[in-house]
Every structure is written in structure tokens, then in C-alpha cells.
Amino acid sequence: MPELAEVEFYRKRWHLAARGERIRHVDVHAQARVFRGCDPAVLVRALQGSTVEDSAARAKQMVFRFRRPGLRSADVWVGLHLGMSGELTVAAGHHRAGPHDHVVLRTSGGKALVFSDPRMFGRVQFHTGTAAPDWWSGIAPAILSPDFTFASVVDFLQRRRRAPIKAVLLMQERFPGIGNWMADEILWRAAVHPARAAGTLSPAEIRRLWKETRHVARSALVTIAGRGDRLPRDLNVNIPRTWLFKHRWRKGGKCPLTGTPLAHATIGGRTTCWSPARQQE
DNA sequence: GTGCTTGTTGGCCA
DNA sequence: GTGGCCAACAAGCA
Numbered sequence: 001m002p003e004l005a006e007v008e009f010y011r012k013r014w015h016l017a018a019r020g021e022r023i024r025h026v027d028v029h030a031q032a033r034v035f036r037g038c039d040p041a042v043l044v045r046a047l048q049g050s051t052v053e054d055s056a057a058r059a060k061q062m063v064f065r066f067r068r069p070g071l072r073s074a075d076v077w078v079g080l081h082l083g084m085s086g087e088l089t090v091a092a093g094h095h096r097a098g099p100h101d102h103v104v105l106r107t108s109g110g111k112a113l114v115f116s117d118p119r120m121f122g123r124v125q126f127h128t129g130t131a132a133p134d135w136w137s138g139i140a141p142a143i144l145s146p147d148f149t150f151a152s153v154v155d156f157l158q159r160r161r162r163a164p165i166k167a168v169l170l171m172q173e174r175f176p177g178i179g180n181w182m183a184d185e186i187l188w189r190a191a192v193h194p195a196r197a198a199g200t201l202s203p204a205e206i207r208r209l210w211k212e213t214r215h216v217a218r219s220a221l222v223t224i225a226g227r228g229d230r231l232p233r234d235l236n237v238n239i240p241r242t243w244l245f246k247h248r249w250r251k252g253g254k255c256p257l258t259g260t261p262l263a264h265a266t267i268g269g270r271t272t273c274w275s276p277a278r279q280q281e
Numbered sequence: 282g283t284g285c286t287t288g289t290t291g292g293c294c295a
Numbered sequence: 296g297t298g299g300c301c302a303a304c305a306a307g308c309a
Contacts, residue, residue: 119286181287182287
């Protein structure tokens with residue numbers, strides 16, 4: 001599930017519960033695939049006794065920064081990617097780790113921060129140092145940053161001109177945080193058929209796509225993750241029925257704008273939903 | 282049993 | 296070297 005806005009929702013959930021607390025104990029499923037490329041034993045040793053300093057989300061990735069009392073200059077950076085089925089929850093301190101709970105951080109405030117991921121496409125990364133690690137600082141500039149310019153999208157679509165626009169929107173190097181449902185939402189709002197080759201879009205269509213990419217990113221963040229320190233009780237509780245999101249998986253789902261039936265097919269290797277009345281090939 | 286699934290990566294091929 | 300496609304990864308669900 002987790003795309004840009006869901007990642008921010010989960011980050012905030014841990015952040016609001018744990019900011020400033022000390023990690024008293026760490027449980028890991030050391031053999032879980034989510035630890036590929038990092039040694040869970042080192043992670044446990046580094047986090048034990050540290051304090052949750054702050055956190056951030058970028059694209060589909062987040063980082064939590066911990067401070068160790070003895071290490072003045074070096075922070076501990078823990079990166080989390082939620083893959084297809086990852087979740088962050090906050091449970092009571094005595095929470096017993098289930099089979100899919102790969103990391104449990106028990107805090108001085110009597111809480112358990114749980115990272116669970118049944119399918120294990122998610123990933124834990126880890127770094128100690130004063131500067132941010134490459135896996136964090138190398139993430140493409142955010143869609144809502146000034147670097148996400150119309151010209152940069154024009155260039156990128158030209159470079160990927162033969163690929164279906166749906167596949168291009170999923171490329172994290174230019175559209176960081178966009179996943180399957182957000183890509184469909186953007187194309188639907190921009191009235192562009194998902195199977196169109198990226199190089200065939202007119203300047204006006206690219207402009208709509210660029211504008212709607214930013215709109216969907218901005219409104220998904222506010223709707224799903226809330227504003228400021230407020231966190232919705234659930235991920236989907238505030239999503240309006242005017243979004244394609246609310247209709248795309250229903251059998252016999254209808255386009256909320258035209259009232260006509262939605263279509264489904266595999267495009268760019270991914271399940272895609274669109275409104276044929278609105279998005280013409 | 283079958284056939285899906287909101288993600289990413291590496292290998293193959295043009 | 297670049298770009299595009301697809302299988303693989305794994306577990307749950309209908």
C-alpha cells in the first residue's frame with residue numbers, strides 16, 4: 001500500500017508517539033529479508049539506550065535519527081522502506097512480536113514501536129555518522145519542491161518517449177513517492193490515457209500532468225497524513241468519494257466525474273484503472 | 282488449487 | 296551506454 005502519503009502517515013505515527021523517548025530494548029527478526037544489506041545485530045547494539053531525535057519522509061522512504069548518550073558527534077540513522085505490505089504501528093510496551101513484526105522498539109514511555117511487513121519487500125537500512133547517508137541524500141528532489149519543474153518533466157518524458165506514460169510516472173528518479181494508485185489518480189485527473197507513449201503527449205497534456213502530479217501529491221499528503229501534529233485515525237478515513245481511489249477496486253466501479261464504467265488492464269506491468277470516457281487512447 | 286496484489290531490482294534484449 | 300520489458304522476491308486473500 002505505502003506510497004508518498006501513506007509513508008508520511010506511518011512516519012508521523014511513530015514520530016508523534018516516540019519523539020524524545022529513549023529506546024530501552026530492541027527486538028528484531030534477525031533472519032528476515034528486510035535486513036538484506038544491513039547487520040541487525042549492529043542495529044540492535046546501536047539503538048539500545050539511544051533517544052529518538054527526529055524523523056523525515058522522502059518519496060517512499062523514511063528515516064529516523066537517534067542520538068546515543070556516549071556518541072556526541074555521531075547519530076544513528078535508521079531508514080525504513082515499507083515495500084508492498086509494510087506498516088508502522090504503536091502498541092503497548094508489553095506487545096509480543098508476531099511472525100511479521102521484524103523490528104520492535106520498546107521506549108522509556110512504555111510504548112512499542114512496531115515495524116511489520118508480511119511480504120518482506122520492505123527494507124531496513126542503517127548508518128552511523130554526522131552526515132546523512134547516501135541512501136537518504138540521494139533520493140530525487142520532492143515533487144512539491146521547486147526542483148520539480150515543468151521543464152524537468154518535459155525532458156524526462158522525452159527521454160522515456162517510447163514507454164507508456166503510466167510506467168513513466170512510476171519511475172522514482174523523477175516522480176519520487178508516486179506509486180500505482182497515485183499514478184492512476186494523476187492520469188485520470190489530467191485526462192491522459194495510461195497506455196499513451198510518453199513521447200506522444202502534447203505540451204498542454206504535459207502541463208496538465210505536471211500540475212496534477214503536484215496536486216495529487218499535496219492533497220494526498222494532507223488528506224491521508226493530516227496537517228501539523230494532527231494524525232487521522234486511519235489512512236483512508238478522510239479520502240473523498242470524488243477521488244478515483246474510492247472506486248478503482250470496486251466491482252462495477254464508476255468514474256466519479258462521468259458516471260461511466262471504469263476500465264482495468266495491465267499497463268507497464270501494473271494493474272491500471274482508468275475512465276475510458278475521460279481518458280482516450 | 283488459481284490467480285491476483287498500492288514495489289524494486291537485475292538480467293536480457295534491441 | 297541507454298531504454299524498455301519482465302521475472303523474481305513472499306505471503307495473504309478471494
